Amino acid sequence: MSNLNEFKRRVVTNVENKPFWEAAGQGRLMVGFCNACGENHYYPRSICPICYSTDTELKETSGLGQIYSFSVTRQADPPHIIAYVTLNEGVTMLTNIVDCDAGALRIGQRVRVHFVEAEDGCAIPMFAPL
Secondary structure (H helix, E strand, O other): OOOHHHOOOOOOOOOOOHHHHHHHHOOOOEEEEEOOOOOEEOOOOOOOOOOOOOOEEEEEOOOEEEEEEEEEEOOOOOOEEEEEEEEOOOOEEEEEEOOOOHHHOOOOOEEEEEEEEOOOOOEEEEEEEO
8 A cells, every 4th residue: 555544443352452442432541550569551451561460450641741752654645653652641652643744743742642533433542742
């Protein structure tokens, strides 16, 4: 495919990630939280990647963060921007930056979550500059 916008956005759900995607559909960005070690983690999962406890739950975020790193594919129209965004809650997630001028993006720039509808009706968390 010559245009990245031609790719279909689909969400694959399972028992472990279904609550995350349901919250996204309601406009809420969640991260995993471990009750044993007190650390947030992303992507949310039932076993803490830090201490391996199974005492985890979902915790709602502010939806705010900053760009840690990004790359722009300019062959697409509009350009496709993939980025690592570090949330205020301390975790870094791989995502896309949308609704912006790709040439104006900067490392450290503040962003807010923006949910983009997938082909199957689910909502995918992406980010847009503040």
